[in-house]
Structures are given as C-alpha cells and as structure tokens.
Amino acid sequence: MHSPKYFQERIGEELAGLSFPSTPSELYEPIRYMMSLGGKRIRPALVLMSNELFGSDPEKIIKVALGLEVFHNFTLMHDDIMDRAPLRRNKSTVHTKWNPNIAILSGDTMFVMSCQLVMNTDPKYSQEVLSLFFKTATQVCEGQQLDMNFESRGEVSINEYIEMISLKTAVLLGCSLKIGAILAGAKSDDTELMYSFGKNLGIAFQLHDDILDLYGEAEKFGKQVGGDILSNKKTILLLLALSHENKQEVDKLKVLINNSVLEPEKKIVAVHEIFERLEIRKKAEQEMEKYFKLALHSFQKVKVEDSRKEILSNLAERLMVRES
Amino acid sequence: MHSPKYFQERIGEELAGLSFPSTPSELYEPIRYMMSLGGKRIRPALVLMSNELFGSDPEKIIKVALGLEVFHNFTLMHDDIMDRAPLRRNKSTVHTKWNPNIAILSGDTMFVMSCQLVMNTDPKYSQEVLSLFFKTATQVCEGQQLDMNFESRGEVSINEYIEMISLKTAVLLGCSLKIGAILAGAKSDDTELMYSFGKNLGIAFQLHDDILDLYGEAEKFGKQVGGDILSNKKTILLLLALSHENKQEVDKLKVLINNSVLEPEKKIVAVHEIFERLEIRKKAEQEMEKYFKLALHSFQKVKVEDSRKEILSNLAERLMVRES
Numbered sequence A, B: 001m002h003s004p005k006y007f008q009e010r011i012g013e014e015l016a017g018l019s020f021p022s023t024p025s026e027l028y029e030p031i032r033y034m035m036s037l038g039g040k041r042i043r044p045a046l047v048l049m050s051n052e053l054f055g056s057d058p059e060k061i062i063k064v065a066l067g068l069e070v071f072h073n074f075t076l077m078h079d080d081i082m083d084r085a086p087l088r089r090n091k092s093t094v095h096t097k098w099n100p101n102i103a104i105l106s107g108d109t110m111f112v113m114s115c116q117l118v119m120n121t122d123p124k125y126s127q128e129v130l131s132l133f134f135k136t137a138t139q140v141c142e143g144q145q146l147d148m149n150f151e152s153r154g155e156v157s158i159n160e161y162i163e164m165i166s167l168k169t170a171v172l173l174g175c176s177l178k179i180g181a182i183l184a185g186a187k188s189d190d191t192e193l194m195y196s197f198g199k200n201l202g203i204a205f206q207l208h209d210d211i212l213d214l215y216g217e218a219e220k221f222g223k224q225v226g227g228d229i230l231s232n233k234k235t236i237l238l239l240l241a242l243s244h245e246n247k248q249e250v251d252k253l254k255v256l257i258n259n260s261v262l263e264p265e266k267k268i269v270a271v272h273e274i275f276e277r278l279e280i281r282k283k284a285e286q287e288m289e290k291y292f293k294l295a296l297h298s299f300q301k302v303k304v305e306d307s308r309k310e311i312l313s314n315l316a317e318r319l320m321v322r323e324s
Helices: A004-017 A025-036 A042-053 A058-082 A100-118 A123-151 A158-182 A188-215 A236-242 A247-258 A264-277 A280-301 A306-321 B004-017 B025-036 B042-053 B058-082 B100-118 B123-151 B158-182 B188-215 B236-242 B247-258 B264-277 B280-301 B306-321
Strands: none
Touching (some): A042 A306, A058 A100, A100 B123, A123 B100, A158 A236, A188 A236, A188 A280, A188 A306, A236 A247, A236 A280, A247 A264, A280 A306, B004 B042, B025 B100, B236 B247
C-alpha cells in the first residue's frame, strides 16, 4: 500500500510528462500553465488509493486518475471566468493572464482531454466508468449554476446549501473513489459505499473550508481571514447564523450584511462577535462532523480488511484537521 | 433508403422529445432554446445516411446522431460568446439573451450531454467512435483558436486558411460520416473514405459560404451581402485577392481595408470591383471545385453499389449549389 504523498508525486510526474501539441500555442500554453499551478492532486490520489485498496495495481490506471485531475482543473478555469477571480493559488488566473476567450476555449479543450484520459480503461469497464464520469460532470455544472444563483438570492436554506456543495464539490470525490474501485473489479455494493464515502467526505471537506475561512490561521490558510464575510458569501457559517432563532441577532447580522460603508476590519469583527454569541462555529463543526461520520460509516462497511483501509482513513482524518 | 429531409425530420422529432431536468432552469433553459433555433441538422443526417448506406438500420443509432448535433450547437454557443455575436439564426444568442456566464456553463453542460449521447453505441464500436469524436472535438477547438488568431494577424496564406476551416468546420462532417459507417460495421478502408468525403465536402461547403456572402442573393441568404467585406473578415475571397500578383490592385485593396471612415456601401462596391478585376470569384470557385471533386472522388471509391450512393451524392451536390 502506498501513501497519499507517493501518489501525489506519481501524479506530478505524469503531469510533467504530459505532452501537448505545440500549436496553436494560445490553446495549449494556458493548459500547461493551469496544470503547473500545483494543488493537492486529491482526486487522482483517491482514484489510485481506492484502486489499490481493492488489490489492483494502480499504475495501470494512472491515465484515468490524471483525467480526473484535468477535469477538475477545467472546471476551475471556467469557474474563475464566471467568478471574475483574479488569482488562483496566488498566481494570475488564465482569463486575467490571457483573456476570457482563451480561458473558455482552453477549458473546452481540457475537458476533451480529460475524456480522452478517462477512456483509458479495460473495455469491460469503460461504459460504467464513462457513464459515471459524465453524470458527475453534469452535476458539477449544476452545482456551479446553483452557486451562482445563490449569490443573488435572498434566502438559502441549509439543505439547499448542502445540495449545492454536494454537486459542485463532493460528487467528484465520490466519483474518483468509485472509479478506482470499479477498475479494481470491486463488487457493486462496495463501489457504491466508496461513492458514499467520497461524497460525504467531500461535503465535510467543503464545510471545513467555510469554517477555516474565519477560524483558520491566516499564515497557514494563505488568504485573508474573514474574506467570505467581506464578500457576504453564503457559507455554512452565515447560513446557520441567518437561520438562528435569535431574531435580534439575526436582524443585527442583516444590517451588517447590507452595510457597504463599514470598514472591512470592523465588519469582520462585528460579524465574528454575532457568530460567537450564536455559537455558530460549534454548530458548523457539528454539521461537518455529521457528514464526516456518514463518510466513515460507509467506508467501514466496505468489505476489505481493516489493515488495508488505514491509509485512506488517515487521509480522510487529515483532510478534516488541516489548517489550510 | 431515406431522403435527407426524412432524416432531418426524424432528428427534429428526437430533439423535440429530449427531456431536460427542470432545475437549475438557468442551465437547461438556454440549452432548450439553443436546440430550438433550428438549422439544417446536416451532421446528424450525415451520420444516419452513412449508416444506411452500408445497409444498417439508422434508427438504432439515432441517439449518436443527436449527439453530433448537440456537440455542434455547443460549439456555436461558445463561439458566439467569443465572437460577441448578437444574433444566431435571427434570434438573440444565448450570451445576449441571458449572459456570458450562463452561455459558458450551459455550453459545458451541452458538451457533456453530447458525450452521453455519442456513448450510446454497441460496446464493440464505442472505443473507436469515442476516440474519433474526442479527436474531432479537439480539432474543432484548435480551428476556433486559429480563426481567432487570424483576425489579428497580418498575413494568412491560403493553405493556412484551408487548414483552419478544415479543423473548425470540415472534420466534424468527416467524423459524422465515418461514425455512421463504423456503426454499420463498414470496413476500415471504407470508413476512411467516408471521412475523406466528409472532410473535403466540408472544406468546399465553407468556401461556398465565403463566396455566397458576396455573391449570394440577399433575400435567400438571409443576411447582408458583403458583410464579410465590412468586417474585413479573412475569407477565401479576400485572401485570394491579397495574394494576387497584381501589386497595384493589392495595394488599393489594402488601403480600402484600412479605411475606417468610408461608407459601408461604398466600401463593398470598391472591394467588389477589385475582386472583379482580379477574377476572384472564379478563382474561389475553382478552389471550391477542387475540394468538391476530392470529396466525390473519395466517395466513388467506397465499395457500395452506385444506386445506394445516389441520395448522398445528390445531397452533396445540393450543398454546393444552395444559394443560402
């Protein structure tokens, strides 16, 4: 059994070895750039670890794993245009470094590339793997659309929010683990459990991300603490606060949200104080714990000896205690 | 054997019967809208006609044919954003009716949808069909990138132009005919010939489009005659004129191109006159004829009895004499 670090490095090597056509350079240079920005390579690592869990040799499906990483980066490239994000991993986003047209078309090309990579399977599994991959791709698009809708909507329920992050982020983790399992010839009960493991882990992971934005350590998180508060982003923290029964505090919070002249620092402090009084951090962590437990519960039921599961369990734990 | 009209109507029925999820409506409403704008449905018709040519029952692969049409419309939706086109088939483009973000994401979703449709094949052909489809999709992206590059480039050779329209437009026609043939179990010699037939027909078709912009009848063509001249679009007409050995006329043409204050009507007339003196229409038609003959030559070599080929030959002829 190999460590996540081993797989992340293998993926890094494979990515470095990917060759792109030289022309048109305007199409392929942004793809090379995007893939070089780094990242934790979690999705391909999950594909490979799940595959090894069921006793298969993950080297044989490294191209498929790579496909999941290229797909993820395609969605980031297009999301960055839609969100007008200037930076990605502290570097210029493709649409700022080049222009939106280049980012649209390079993104499209990356999606095709991801399909070509995911196709590299034993033909007996290709139908099942591609069906799952395309279904997941559609869900990721739906999640991004819901995320954009929520920005301009007045009220968003906790359930709606969970559904959104489930589509936008979590199903791709489920898909990664399930594809690794399918390609190891795992039984359908087990591939479903791996999917549920990944999906619930993904929800917990995203909730943790929301919590870290305010409660993470600035140096480690690598971005301004409270950035979500300044942009009035509907995170689990804000939504839990807005749905709190304490009307008085909720009203104060709404006034703060609509106050566009308050100094940034003061706004963060004031919202933070309301969150403290309403115990929002604890509630958010409970919500996160709920999905994390659901994830582990599914994983425990997978019919593989416990000793083989340790590495993936540890990775899941680590994703939840990370400070960045 | 069925007529193109029969297949176009069957495709229309299938498109009308496609069901989309109801939410998020911001994602699916633009797809429904785009697919309802009409069009000649040439690509799916080619898939089905090629399939029937080799003795197969095209009803069995109607979903695959539909996939090619959805893919084509995805490329139009994204191209329209990049080209800032306000209209498509005399209706608002998706990015103007909604907004560019919606057009990016609905387009992405359409692309996934097209993959799901193209996957609907006998498993024994799926690897070959999907490989061809993805390769073609990449080429279409490359063609669009080259097209954008050419806009801001000083000189473009005739060969470069043919390469660009080949990628952007023609390979998808080749791909359509080849997929229909593969799915009928045709031999690889014949599937290659069908590809070459479609690709060369596509090049001839695009050259014809360039010629029609200036020499088509306005009422029938449905858009302003000479629009390409006004936008200085590098069409086969302009490129043939610019590469003419008559330096004096070429210089006059360059002055006209760079004249941004001349009245539109006068610019069209002046450029038209230079084209007349340089016999550009004739040269462009010769170029078009060359590719049309290459197309027919490939088709003639396909090992199917001539009587079965008549309908496709007639369709190819009709595409070349159309006035709109």
